[in-house]
Amino acid sequence: MSDPARAGGPVVALCGGVGGAKLADGLARVMCAEDLLVIVNTADDFRHLGLWISPDIDSVLYALAGLSDPQRGWGRRDESWNFMAALRALHGPDWFQLGDADLAMHVERTRRLAAGESLGGVTDALRRALGIAARVVPMSDDPVSTRLLTDAGWLEFQSYFVRHRCRPCVQRIEFAGAAQARAHPAALESLHAGELRAVVICPSNPFVSIEPILALPQLRAALQACAAPVVAVTPIIGGQAIKGPAAKMLRELGCEVGGAGVARRYAGLIDAFVIDQADELPAAIDGVVLHRAATLMLGAAQREQLAREVLALADSLRGA
Amino acid sequence: MSDPARAGGPVVALCGGVGGAKLADGLARVMCAEDLLVIVNTADDFRHLGLWISPDIDSVLYALAGLSDPQRGWGRRDESWNFMAALRALHGPDWFQLGDADLAMHVERTRRLAAGESLGGVTDALRRALGIAARVVPMSDDPVSTRLLTDAGWLEFQSYFVRHRCRPCVQRIEFAGAAQARAHPAALESLHAGELRAVVICPSNPFVSIEPILALPQLRAALQACAAPVVAVTPIIGGQAIKGPAAKMLRELGCEVGGAGVARRYAGLIDAFVIDQADELPAAIDGVVLHRAATLMLGAAQREQLAREVLALADSLRGA
Numbered sequence: 001m002s003d004p005a006r007a008g009g010p011v012v013a014l015c016g017g018v019g020g021a022k023l024a025d026g027l028a029r030v031m032c033a034e035d036l037l038v039i040v041n042t043a044d045d046f047r048h049l050g051l052w053i054s055p056d057i058d059s060v061l062y063a064l065a066g067l068s069d070p071q072r073g074w075g076r077r078d079e080s081w082n083f084m085a086a087l088r089a090l091h092g093p094d095w096f097q098l099g100d101a102d103l104a105m106h107v108e109r110t111r112r113l114a115a116g117e118s119l120g121g122v123t124d125a126l127r128r129a130l131g132i133a134a135r136v137v138p139m140s141d142d143p144v145s146t147r148l149l150t151d152a153g154w155l156e157f158q159s160y161f162v163r164h165r166c167r168p169c170v171q172r173i174e175f176a177g178a179a180q181a182r183a184h185p186a187a188l189e190s191l192h193a194g195e196l197r198a199v200v201i202c203p204s205n206p207f208v209s210i211e212p213i214l215a216l217p218q219l220r221a222a223l224q225a226c227a228a229p230v231v232a233v234t235p236i237i238g239g240q241a242i243k244g245p246a247a248k249m250l251r252e253l254g255c256e257v258g259g260a261g262v263a264r265r266y267a268g269l270i271d272a273f274v275i276d277q278a279d280e281l282p283a284a285i286d287g288v289v290l291h292r293a294a295t296l297m298l299g300a301a302q303r304e305q306l307a308r309e310v311l312a313l314a315d316s317l318r319g320a
Numbered sequence: 321m322s323d324p325a326r327a328g329g330p331v332v333a334l335c336g337g338v339g340g341a342k343l344a345d346g347l348a349r350v351m352c353a354e355d356l357l358v359i360v361n362t363a364d365d366f367r368h369l370g371l372w373i374s375p376d377i378d379s380v381l382y383a384l385a386g387l388s389d390p391q392r393g394w395g396r397r398d399e400s401w402n403f404m405a406a407l408r409a410l411h412g413p414d415w416f417q418l419g420d421a422d423l424a425m426h427v428e429r430t431r432r433l434a435a436g437e438s439l440g441g442v443t444d445a446l447r448r449a450l451g452i453a454a455r456v457v458p459m460s461d462d463p464v465s466t467r468l469l470t471d472a473g474w475l476e477f478q479s480y481f482v483r484h485r486c487r488p489c490v491q492r493i494e495f496a497g498a499a500q501a502r503a504h505p506a507a508l509e510s511l512h513a514g515e516l517r518a519v520v521i522c523p524s525n526p527f528v529s530i531e532p533i534l535a536l537p538q539l540r541a542a543l544q545a546c547a548a549p550v551v552a553v554t555p556i557i558g559g560q561a562i563k564g565p566a567a568k569m570l571r572e573l574g575c576e577v578g579g580a581g582v583a584r585r586y587a588g589l590i591d592a593f594v595i596d597q598a599d600e601l602p603a604a605i606d607g608v609v610l611h612r613a614a615t616l617m618l619g620a621a622q623r624e625q626l627a628r629e630v631l632a633l634a635d636s637l638r639g640a
Contacts, residue, residue, distance in 0.1 A: 049427050049428075049430075049431050050370065050371075050427070050430050050431050050434055051370075051427075076406075079402075080400055080402045080420060082399075082400045082402075082419075082420035082421045083403065083420045083421065083423050083424050083427075084424075085421065086396075086420075086421035086422075086423075086424035086425070087424040087427065087428060089424075089449060089450070090424055090425070090428045090445075090446060090449045090450070091445075091449050092424065092427070092428040092431070093431075099402075100400060100402035100403045100406075100420040100423075101402045101403065101405070101406035102406075103403050103406075103420075103423065104403050104404075104406035104407040104409075104410055104412065105406070105410070107369050107370070107371075107403075107407065107412070108369075108407060108410045108412040110369075110370050111369050111370050111412070111413075114370055125410075125411075126410060129409060129410045129411050130409070130410070
C-alpha cells in the first residue's frame with residue numbers, strides 16, 4: 001500500500017475498443033481493480049450471422065483478461081481461424097473476421113440474451129468467467145447504433161469500418177436510439193458517487209467510441225454534474241491515430257488534426273487533457289488543464305505508467 | 321461405362337448419420353452420383369446455443385464430401401476445438417461438442433433459415449458448396465422431433481444420445497410432428513419416378529434414424545407403392561451395432577438382437593435385407609429376400625464393394 005496510485009477510491013473509465021482498453025488495463029493494474037468501473041461503448045454492436053457482436057466490450061474484456069493479441073491489434077491471442085475457412089468454403093458471409101475462440105463470446109452472449117438476460121448481466125457473467133476483477137458495463141442495455149453519412153451514403157458502423165475499411169469520407173455521425181437509451185444503472189451510480197476519485201476518458205476514437213457514450217442524456221448529465229476530475233487522454237500522436245480512423249475523421253469533420261482537436265470536442269465536459277509528449281502543447285483551451293505524457297502503450301509497463309500519470313493528474317486537480 | 325453398377329438409373333437412399341452415410345458415399349462412388357438422392361433423417365435436429373443443428377444431414381454431407389473424420393467416427397477431419405475450449409472457459413453449455421470448422425455448417429444453416437430459406441434449400445446450397453454431386457434432401461422441411469420414453473422419463477433425442485450417453489432404458493419412441501410433416505418434394509418425386517432402379521435403406525439405426533423417415537405418411541406410402549426393389553442393409557454385425565445404441569434398443573424394445581430383428585421391423589416395406597457375412601442367415605421372413613455380404617465399411621473400398629453388391633441385389637430382384 002506504499003504505491004500512492006493504489007490509495008485512492010473508485011475510478012470510472014469511458015472506453016471504446018482496443019486503444020482505450022489498453023489504458024483501462026493500465027488503470028486496473030495500478031489501482032485496486034475492484035474500484036475500477038469501465039463504461040464501454042456499445043454503439044458498434046451489431047448482429048452478424050445471427051450472433052450478437054459487441055466488439056468494444058470484447059476488446060475491453062480481452063485486454064483486462066490478458067487475452068488480447070499483441071501483434072494483430074484486435075481479437076484474441078493464440079487465435080485460430082478454422083471456422084472462417086469453413087464458412088468461406090460454404091460461401092457464407094466472410095467479410096467480418098471471427099476467430100474460433102472469439103466466436104465463443106458471441107455465441108454465449110447471444111444465447112444469454114435470447115434467454116432474457118440484459119447485455120449488462122451477460123457482460124458481467126463473461127468478465128467474471130474470465131477472472132477480471134474490474135467491473136465492465138455497457139453504456140446501456142438498450143440498443144444504440146452508430147450510423148455515418150458519407151460520400152457513399154449512410155453506412156452502418158461495421159459496414160463503414162470493416163467492409164469499406166473507413167475509406168468513405170464522413171460528413172455526419174448519428175447514434176440511433178441514443179436519445180431514448182437508458183444509461184446502465186451501475187454507470188450512473190458510479191458517476192454520482194461522492195467518493196469518486198476520477199473519471200478517465202480513455203484514448204479511444206472521440207467520434208465513434210466516446211461520443212456515443214456522451215450521447216446518452218443521462219450519462220452526459222451525470223458527467224457534467226460529477227464532482228470528480230474528468231481527465232481525457234489523446235488517441236492522436238503526431239497527427240496520427242495509433243489505430244483506426246480518428247485522425248481521418250478529425251480532418252473530414254473539419255477539426256484540428258491533433259490532440260487539441262480532440263480536446264476541443266470534449267471541452268465543457270473535461271477538466272484536463274493529456275496530449276502526447278511528441279506533440280506541441282496547443283493554445284489554451286478554456287477550463288481544460290493540458291498535460292503532456294507518453295501516451296503510446298506498447299507494453300504493460302507503458303500502460304501502467306500512463307495510468308499512474310493520469311491518476312496523479314486527477315489527484316492534483318482534486319487537491320488530493 | 322463397362323462397370324455394370326454405373327449403368328443403372330436413379331437410386332434413392334434412406335439414411336441416418338455416420339454408419340448409413342458410409343453406404344451413401346459408397347453408392348455415390350459406384351454409380352452416376354447425380355442419379356443418387358439421399359433422403360436424410362432430420363428428427364435428431366435440434367437448436368443448441370441458438371444454432372440449428374442437423375447432425376445426420378451434416379454426417380451425410382461430410383461423408384459425401386470426403387470430410388468425415390475417420391478415427392473419431394463423427395464430425396470433420398482435421399478439426400480443431402478452440403471454440404469449445406473458450407466456451408467452457410466462459411462456463412457456457414459444453415455438453416454438445418462443436419468443432420471449429422463444423423460450427424460453420426450450423427451458423428450458415430441458421431443464418432439461411434432465419435433469412436427464410438427452407439431446410440431443403442439450405443441443405444442443397446451446402447452440398448453444392450462442398451462440391452457434392454449426389455443430391456441430399458432432408459426427409460421434410462417441417463420440424464419432426466424424436467422423443468424417447470425411458471426409465472429416466474421422456475427425453476429429447478440429443479439429451480438421450482449425448483447427455484445421457486444412451487444409458488437410460490428405452491420403452492417407447494415418438495416422432496413429434498411426423499404425422500403432420502410434409503415429405504420433401506424431391507424425395508416424393510424420386511420415389512414415384514417410374515425409372516427408379518432401387519431404394520436402399522442404409523445401415524442406420526432403425527429406431528431413431530430410419531423409422532422417423534418412415535413415420536412421414538407420404539414417404540411411407542410412396543415407399544409401399546414404389547415399383548423399384550427396396551433393399552435394406554443391417555446396422556448390426558454379430559449382435560453389435562458398429563456405433564450407437566441400435567443393439568441396445570433392439571434388446572430393450574423386445575426385438576431379436578441381430579440383423580433379423582431389424583429385418584423384421586422393415587418387413588412389408590422391403591424386398592431384400594442384407595445381413596452381415598459374420599452372422600447366420602435367420603429363419604425366412606415373409607416377402608424378404610435375405611442376402612449375406614461384408615457390411616463392415618472400414619475404408620472406401622469396402623463402401624464401394626457393399627454398394628455394388630446392394631445394387632446388384634436390387635438389379636437381380638428387378639430382373640434387370
